[in-house]
Amino acid sequence: MRRFISSLFRALGNLRQSWVVSTITTAIISICLFLVGGYILMIHNIDNIMENMQGDVRVTIYLRDGFPMSDTNFLQDRLTGLAEVESVTYTSKSDALVEFRSMLGNDEDLLEGMDEIPLPASLRLTPKPEYRTSEGIHSILGKIGDDSLVEDIQYGEDWLGRLEKVLVVLNTGAVVLGGILSLAAIFIIANTIKLTVLARRDELEIMRLVGATEAFIRTPFLIEGLIQGLTGAIFSLGFLVLLHKFVVKGLAATVFDIIGIRSLEFLSTNIMIAILLSGMFLGGIGSIASVGRFSR
Amino acid sequence: MIQLFHVSKWYQKDVPALQDTNILIPKGEFVFITGASGAGKSTLLKLLFGDERPTSGQILVHGRNIARLSKSKIPTLRREIGVVFQDFKLLSSRNVFDNVALALEVLGMPRREIGRRVFSMLKRLGIHHKMRANPLTLSGGEQQRVAIARALVNEPLIVLADEPTGSLDQEVSEHIMNIFSDVNARGTTVVVATHNLDMVKTMGRSPP
Structure with a gap:
């Protein structure tokens, strides 16, 4: 426990010392998760509209x-x-x-x-x-x-057939586009973290030189990654809340009547938790993997 | 005691950095390793602190065969060896005190004990008044003294120095070498790699 607290303090010290790089990393994580979250939000609401239309059958x-x-x-x-x-x-x-x-x-x-x-x-x-x-x-x-x-x-056979075709295209497109977007986000976050670790490779070399164990070196990097990932995810959710409010406010009630829904839904609790965990996972694992690349 | 038995190191095929090398350095000795650039001096030191592994042969450091040492045991070896480089290898993101303290932090030593030992070491080397300074603001000689303080602060059994005065002027070099003599006089084995034969002669020993 004492070692963990010591690592936590070292991690916080490192974040404070390199706050510019840490802020940039957090911002990039936040932007990537915002794009993925925004995409999920959009697909979730399109699904709702489609379900609503199917409800009219x-x-x-x-x-x-x-x-x-x-x-x-x-x-x-x-x-x-x-x-x-x-x-x-x-x-x-x-x-x-x-x-x-x-x-x-x-x-x-x-x-x-x-x-x-x-x-x-x-x-x-x-x-x-x-x-x-x-x-x-x-x-x-x-x-x-x-x-x-x-x-x-x-029963509106033609209408139902067309709706089903649209749903197939939308669902396939959602999976493919979502996959590409997620991979791009992972790639960008991993490379950003790799660059931040690369900038500190002298520190890694010197710590190894004075006899630091891999656990001593990696734990603060893991904590830094988790903190950056979690902070980035929290900011991305904050921006999504603002985006959601902005869009709902921007669309008049009549628009909702036309598309047959009462309002746009926000992300479910499970999805929000998944975004927070994804941020922590990408930040933490990205850091540890990057430190590992510079080990001898 | 340091012993090398038929040690060879090849970085590339047909280009040996060390070939069939046998060395015995008794405990408490002060030894210079001399030779032209590329002779393998740095390679020899890297083998001794586990930064490189020999292509063949055995290396014993205080009875431990480091040619067969697992990766997880290397930190333990390095805690017994202080290493000093020509380019100091100090962290510009930490001040003088924190650079030296790093060698004790890795041991998990309490902060108060670290403070006491680091201050004592900086005072011994005459740079305690600069302990809050950034290493980059110090002269070359001062930076090297900080690097030596970091190498000595955990009281290692062996000190390895790779061209420690390579970038320093004559007067500062002599001062640095006197520090190593003092360290050796306290019972620590000192191995200095240098291409500067004049410095070796000044220290009053013949090259091996």
Whole structure:
């Protein structure tokens, strides 16, 4: 414990002594983690928007006229019992007309003079979230089967197909771009730390000359790396909070309405902890590895 | 006691730095190693403090075969050997006191004891009044005295000096050599590598 405290004091002394280089290293770690964190934040919110759009997936089953209500209830119960289905609601002809009127708004007088309601009754089926895909919907359609009560089924097949294609491209792009960005960040941080250690190679040589053990030499470098990494990560999270607030404030509520979300979410606690640990890991391991490169 | 048995060191094929070298240096001796530049003087010293390993042969330092010494044991060896270089090898980021203290810090010595020993050593070498100075602000002779203080402060059994006066004028060189004589008189084995035969003669010994 005494040795650790001694190493801690030496590390703090070194950071104070070479504060310019330490600040630059911390700033570079901070910028790299900010870019990676910002990217994760962006992908996280795009995912939310996409999930929100997938949440709109509904299956509308239009019913033939002239069947007794008991047949409709039977079909509704059967569909509600399916494992893939979250809920099924019945919309009568008159309900459909009310909805249609409200959709027409000022043009509702177009409907005047109609003796009969032209709109069919329907069952609106909401699949469970994991079945809101083309595959999931097809599975539900297969279970509805041929029923003489069903006149037509609609679920926006084209729209859902396009959304799924966009999701595949986005997810693949996110992984590739995220990987490249992370590798670039690791490369930049590792090289920055290597240069700072290189600048102190005389110190390493002299410490070895006077009989310092590798643990004595490396422990303060490890502590310095951990402190720089953690500080850089904390600053990167601080900048991300500011960026998030700035973007949320900049986007009007109407923009959120259009894209179908209430607001932009910030990073989850797990991701924030991961960023802090990444900073410490990169700083600590980078330092130790760099010192090791200059050992004989 | 230092013993070399048939020691050879090759950095490159066909270019030996040392070849089949046999040396016996009894404990408490003052020995000069002389020769032209490139004769292998520095290599010999590097072999003695474990900075290089022999290509062949055995090296015994106080009964320990350092040719077979594991990497983790080298710090222990170096704590028994003080090394002085022509270019001083002082840290410009530390003051005189802290440069000397480094040799005791690596031993895990309490700070108060370090302070007492470092001050005592700087006083012995006559540079205690400069202990808060940056080494770069000192003269060559003063810097070399700081380097000697660092080499001696943990009371090593052996002191190795590689051209310790190579960059100093005659008067300062004599002063530095007198310090080594004084160290030797206290029982420490001193090995000085130099190409300066005049200095060897001035010290009153013949080259080996």
